[in-house]
Amino acid sequence: DLCAGEMEEGNHSEVTEFILSGLTDRPELQVPLFVVFLLIYGITLVGNGGMILLIRIDPRLHTPMYFFLRNLSFCDLCYSSTISPKMLLNFFAERKSISYTACAVQMYLFVSFADIECLLAGVCAVGLVDSMIHTFCTFQLSFCSSNIISHFFCDIPQLLALSCSDTHINEIVMFAFIGCILVSSFVTVLLSYFYIISTILQIRSAEGQHKAFSTCTFHLTAVVIFYGIQLFIYLRPISSYSMDMDKIVSVFYTLVIPMLNPLIYSLRNTEVKDALRKVMNKL
Numbered sequence: 028d029l030c031a032g033e034m035e036e037g038n039h040s041e042v043t044e045f046i047l048s049g050l051t052d053r054p055e056l057q058v059p060l061f062v063v064f065l066l067i068y069g070i071t072l073v074g075n076g077g078m079i080l081l082i083r084i085d086p087r088l089h090t091p092m093y094f095f096l097r098n099l100s101f102c103d104l105c106y107s108s109t110i111s112p113k114m115l116l117n118f119f120a121e122r123k124s125i126s127y128t129a130c131a132v133q134m135y136l137f138v139s140f141a142d143i144e145c146l147l148a149g150v151c152a153v154g155l156v157d158s159m160i161h162t163f164c165t166f167q168l169s170f171c172s173s174n175i176i177s178h179f180f181c182d183i184p185q186l187l188a189l190s191c192s193d194t195h196i197n198e199i200v201m202f203a204f205i206g207c208i209l210v211s212s213f214v215t216v217l218l219s220y221f222y223i224i225s226t227i228l229q230i231r232s233a234e235g236q237h238k239a240f241s242t243c244t245f246h247l248t249a250v251v252i253f254y255g256i257q258l259f260i261y262l263r264p265i266s267s268y269s270m271d272m273d274k275i276v277s278v279f280y281t282l283v284i285p286m287l288n289p290l291i292y293s294l295r296n297t298e299v300k301d302a303l304r305k306v307m308n309k310l
Contacts, residue, residue, distance in 0.1 A: 042170040074289035103285035177270040
């Protein structure tokens with residue numbers, strides 16, 4: 028088998044569902060965490076949904092840059108929505124289960140939108156193919172010893188750690204595909220920022236330089252956090268994973284970054300502020 032090194036022919040998983048352990052099992056933290064992540068998800072929906080609508084209705088924003096921002100907002104909206112609803116429900120669920128099929132679908136959608144966010148619409152087919160390969164390979168494995176996923180959603184490393192099959196080939200596939208996508212896109216983004224900074228240094232006005240550097244710093248910080256966390260999580264051997272630390276780290280790039288992106292990339296932009304002010308005045 029291409030994906031599972033030592034699976035017997037015709038052998039199927041005995042697991043029909045998984046149990047998501049969530050961020051914590053402490054009862055006193057369930058309500059506060061629910062409120063925090065409901066607020067984060069709400070801001071993500073309003074921020075990204077509003078940005079998509081604003082760019083669509085204002086003709087002044089029909090430019091290539093805002094086409095990029097609209098796609099980024101769409102990815103962030105979908106990216107967060109593959110995880111947040113189930114996560115929020117599980118804060119009050121006695122049994123935090125997810126069906127085998129739902130877990131596969133969640134992982135496929137999550138990897139799809141994560142890849143597309145890295146590569147964006149120009150090569151979105153790569154993200155869809157990559158997510159299909161990871162999902163297919165992962166769910167060819169056997170899960171026979173336990174069905175408890177030590178995470179708040181179905182992610183590749185946690186499922187590989189849970190499997191009782193040989194996951195060596197799966198790890199190679201994960202490192203190869205995710206490594207190529209993350210590293211190549213990260214290097215491309217850093218090169219673009221190098222040219223942006225070079226251009227900023229040519230601005231003669233000190234005030235203009237300060238404003239440009241301020242905006243660029245926020246953008247670059249978001250990029251480094253997004254890519255840095257994913258490189259940390261996915262480009263390590265499965266044996267070195269610390270599940271508790273990975274849960275906390277995953278919160279930032281799966282839930283917090285999609286919430287912050289509209290603020291960082293758009294609401295610091297004068298044209299977007301003017302368009303938003305114009306819409307608000309009409310209401």
